[in-house]
Amino acid sequence: MSHFQKITDRRSKEAMVRFLTDHFRYDTMRSWNASSSYAQCIKLHKLGLTPExxxxxxDVIQTDIWDELDILIQDFVTEMGGAYTIGVNGRSGGYLVLLGSEWTSTGYKSYxxxxxxxxxxxxxxxxxxxACGMCRATGEKGRVNYATPPRQLSVSNSGIDEECDFENWSMEQLRARVNVVEAxxxxxxDIRVAFLGMLDMDVVEETIMVPQKRFVLQTSHAL
Ligand SMILES: [Zn+2]
Ligand SMILES: [Zn+2]
Incomplete structure (x- = not known):
């Protein structure tokens, strides 16, 4: 089901330039830096929903929907080999924004x-x-090197294609960019479809007990 994706003719320079130039854009951060990138509006009234x-x-957006939807963003990161990710921006998260990223080492070698x-x-x-510096365990119970050192995704907030100077791009460059934006x-x-699936579920109210520490004022000496 494609609400956002449009298939662009990769043989036509004009079609690719038009697709990239006309694509909806949004700020990459809270707007103080005024950088922007390819984006989609996911405000509820833009999702093509029936009144029901x-x-x-x-009701559904009162729940932690992003716990679930974040998995789809991680899928996209994997598909892009870590070079791009999707940020959620705007008041109340109304926009998905394409961001540059890269896998970097955490620096940890063993655990x-x-x-x-x-x-x-x-x-x-x-x-x-x-020997572990924390719990002092040694030998078989001590530290061991990671088979694959852990990595983390560093996300860039700089804009993407803000100048729109596509006329000077080669067909190859244009195709590569269209591939990324289409993906x-x-x-x-995918995120929209997963959200539609959530609309078939029931929102239930749950009361959770959270142990709390509170501070109270007391007179410092007994009267
Ligand atoms: Zn809107
Ligand atoms: Zn330890």
């Missing part, structure tokens, strides 16, 4: 098999160099 779905949608404390030093170079639009469709 729209009423239900106002403790007992307490899972991570460590910037690798081990296994000399006997007994794998972004398709991911926005």
């Amino acid at each position: 779905q729209l009423m239900k949608a106002y 403790c098999r007992t307490c899972y404390q991570r460590n910037y030093q690798s081990c296994g170079h000399t006997d007994g160099d794998n 972004f639009d398709s991911a926005c469709d």
